Amino acid sequence: MTNDNMIQNKYITTKKINIKVVLNPDSNIDFFNLIFGYISDYLNINVSYIEHFSVKNLESLKIDSNEKIDFYFVDFIKSYEYIFAWNFYSKLHELNNSFQLVLFKDKIDNDDVQYFKNGADNIIYLSNQYYDSPENKEKYLKWKLFSILRRKWDDSHSQLVLIHNGVIIDLIKRKIVVNNKEIKMTNKELEVLSILMNEFFKKNNFVSKKKIFKKIYGIDNNQKSRVVDQIIFKLKNKLPSDFLEIDKHKGIKIAQLLI
Structure with missing residues (x-):
């Protein structure tokens, strides 16, 4: 294997x-x-x-x-x-x-x-x-x-499955469904979603890009790498436009349920 x-x-x-x-x-x-x-x-x-x-x-x-x-x-x-x-x-x-x-x-x-x-x-x-x-x-x-x-x-x-705003994220099966269509995700994209989901089930505060980088790679982003920006950009293109909420100062989080 x-x-x-x-x-x-x-x-x-x-x-x-x-x-x-x-x-x-x-x-x-x-x-x-x-x-x-x-x-x-x-x-x-x-x-x-x-x-x-x-x-x-x-x-x-x-x-x-x-x-x-x-x-x-x-x-x-x-x-x-x-x-x-x-x-x-x-x-x-x-x-x-x-x-x-x-x-x-x-x-x-x-x-x-x-x-x-x-x-x-x-x-x-x-x-x-x-x-x-x-x-x-x-x-x-x-x-x-x-x-x-x-x-x-x-x-x-229980915090590994999220049904929210027309999206199903199942981290157990590593499966993302948007409007009944399965979307392919890379390992890094799934890791970022896992971090955001963990925060969503707590207080759903913004997660900084610096913190995301540290959680994924285990080190501080001292080189100012834009790898997290690239991952988030790809996620935005695969998820509904209103699924993620991004603030250039605070970071990123899963948007609240739209009424």
Whole structure:
């Protein structure tokens, strides 16, 4: 799959799903890279790793307002249970009650119910004995993880479809329809529309061209590039003339509904 195809097939989200994977000394990081790499083709995720023995306190997990973790995946083994004691997770929940805790375990044990009682949201079993082939195991685990993460994406995707002033913008399917006719858009044009839609569903303030450039390219526009002007010009030619409101001082926004 080429990078372009990966971009076109990925669900566009206004916010990434942040995942932290807690590893034990025997963890196979290549396996996790493979599984999460597959999911990243479809969902906008950010995955970081931390090792069990380095977890000393909340600070070591970098829990702060700038890094809200949506999922903790713990590659769990009995010998490390004392490190990840359940009161530790209780403290995490006090700071951020919205994350989900998912355990990877090798096999089913009679006392697994205790993990659910103490805060685990899900358990994924990795032993080959549960699968009839390595290929089916890999396929199952990919889609199992995808289904868990997709719930988070589903909760926040309502801002990805806009029906407004005779235009349908569906960033999930990457589809724009104007007066019942589908309009082709480039990736950059869709990115600009995504930025404007995100603001539209908030306060619908103007978004400066400088801010648009920074969001798309990740850097400040120190060279005074007119690339944003060019993208907006192309969008104006593809959308109804009254769809966008442009102010040379304030920036650009989606025009309010005409009465």
